[in-house]
Amino acid sequence: MRNVTVDSNRRILLIDGDAPRQAEFRRCLSTPATAPQGVAIEFALEVAEHGSAALLQVQQAVIDLRPLAAVFLDGSLAEPSDALTTVARLWRADPELQMVLCAADGELPLDQVIRELGTTDRWLLMRKPLCPADVQSLALAVTERWNTDHHARNEIDRLESWMIDAQRVLHILEQSQDALQNAHIESQLQVGELAQQLRQRTAETIATRDVTVLTLAKLAESRDPETGEHLERMRDYSQIIAECLSHKGPFARQIDARFLEDLYRSSPLHDIGKVGVPDSVLLKPGRLTVEEFEVMKRHTLIGAEALRQVACQASYAGFLDMAVAIARHHHERYDGTGYPDGLVGDRIPLAARIVALADVFDALTSVRVYKDAVDPDVTRTLIEEQAGRHFDPAVVAAMGACYERFLEVYHTRGTRPAPAAFATGSLPSAGLQATAS
Numbered sequence: 132m133r134n135v136t137v138d139s140n141r142r143i144l145l146i147d148g149d150a151p152r153q154a155e156f157r158r159c160l161s162t163p164a165t166a167p168q169g170v171a172i173e174f175a176l177e178v179a180e181h182g183s184a185a186l187l188q189v190q191q192a193v194i195d196l197r198p199l200a201a202v203f204l205d206g207s208l209a210e211p212s213d214a215l216t217t218v219a220r221l222w223r224a225d226p227e228l229q230m231v232l233c234a235a236d237g238e239l240p241l242d243q244v245i246r247e248l249g250t251t252d253r254w255l256l257m258r259k260p261l262c263p264a265d266v267q268s269l270a271l272a273v274t275e276r277w278n279t280d281h282h283a284r285n286e287i288d289r290l291e292s293w294m295i296d297a298q299r300v301l302h303i304l305e306q307s308q309d310a311l312q313n314a315h316i317e318s319q320l321q322v323g324e325l326a327q328q329l330r331q332r333t334a335e336t337i338a339t340r341d342v343t344v345l346t347l348a349k350l351a352e353s354r355d356p357e358t359g360e361h362l363e364r365m366r367d368y369s370q371i372i373a374e375c376l377s378h379k380g381p382f383a384r385q386i387d388a389r390f391l392e393d394l395y396r397s398s399p400l401h402d403i404g405k406v407g408v409p410d411s412v413l414l415k416p417g418r419l420t421v422e423e424f425e426v427m428k429r430h431t432l433i434g435a436e437a438l439r440q441v442a443c444q445a446s447y448a449g450f451l452d453m454a455v456a457i458a459r460h461h462h463e464r465y466d467g468t469g470y471p472d473g474l475v476g477d478r479i480p481l482a483a484r485i486v487a488l489a490d491v492f493d494a495l496t497s498v499r500v501y502k503d504a505v506d507p508d509v510t511r512t513l514i515e516e517q518a519g520r521h522f523d524p525a526v527v528a529a530m531g532a533c534y535e536r537f538l539e540v541y542h543t544r545g546t547r548p549a550p551a552a553f554a555t556g557s558l559p560s561a562g563l564q565a566t567a568s
Contacts (some may be wrong), residue, residue, distance in 0.1 A: 143160070144201070144202045206235070400454045
């Protein structure tokens with residue numbers, strides 16, 4: 132429901148022509164429910180006796196910018212096909228409606244419901260007779276889900292606006308680069324003052340570019356409302372590992388000042404490809420199915436290809452070559468069991484091997500909707516156990532050598548609690564499996 136401001140929508144429509152059942156439903160929702168935050172929630176109930184009347188109410192709610200959050204439809208109102216046709220008509224009027232089908236055994240066959248409505252998460256089937264506590268809990272859950280989704284959609288709208296602004300900034304940067312090149316020619320004649328101006332403008336351009344790159348990365352990361360300062364922490368962890376490796380070990384000659392600068396700028400772009408992952412997968416609060424995980428894995432290819440195209444066109448952004456390698460390969464594993472290419476050992480780009488460990492360390496030590504935060508010392512042990520399997524042993528050793536600096540970043544930037552989410556069932560146990568996507 133774009134361009135609608137709703138602080139907390141608890142409006143529910145009941146479609147049922149039976150007066151006693153209407154009264155029973157009102158009783159079910161008469162007592163305020165308690166939200167996860169401990170706040171008492173009161174529902175606003177509207178009633179329609181048949182599908183046509185319900186359609187008019189839904190259409191008017193959309194016009195008034197006061198949308199309904201959920202519809203409870205009694206399955207005995209009509210034949211199954213008529214009830215499901217009513218659902219389809221209501222969805223055409225308001226695609227964001229949550230549908231709860233209340234039916235006794237035989238009224239709405241599950242196979243027919245799935246065949247006609249599809250395997251979407253926008254409908255639920257609730258068996259009769261209705262239990263007041265179940266009705267109240269389900270009403271709270273579906274309205275919480277509507278409000279969570281609505282907030283996410285508003286955030287996406289806001290971020291899309293930011294993206295437009297960021298693209299304008301990138302255009303300005305291109306123009307600034309041309310101006311810098313012209314200034315360089317002039318500096319041959321005016322070494323003194325003009326050289327100083329050139330250095331200042333170059334510094335301003337680099338600073339603006341770095342802010343823009345981080346902003347673009349945050350646009351992708353902000354679609355996931357649980358990340359907090361993940362980009363900053365992950366970038367710091369990556370720098371710590373790379374600096375440690377630059378002093379001694381097999382990669383000391385490979386990691387120079389340019390490598391460290393490129394890693395600093397490119398590591399936040401590791402998950403930029405998530406902008407191409409559907410909301411239904413990216414924002415899903417529980418574990419992904421096998422099919423959904425295959426969709427999620429495509430973010431490595433989407434991000435790498437987008438960055439590759441930018442790198443081909445931008446003469447000033449050499450760090451993007453490293454960003455392409457990180458975006459594509461930060462989910463590879465040292466033993467070849469990762470994705471998308473199943474690379475083994477040193478065939479995985481060094482920058483991607485570094486970011487892979489930094490990303491997992493921060494993911495495990497952060498609170499997510501599906502798990503608690505893991506203690507940093509426990510996380511260190513889990514990672515060290517994966518040396519030679521998930522991670523490059525040399526990168527793991529560097530983490531251990533600089534572990535105190537990891538703890539400084541962890542305690543300085545901190546993590547934030549995960550927000551309430553529409554989810555049921557037990558949380559997955561903490562471990563490396565929690566970082567699979």
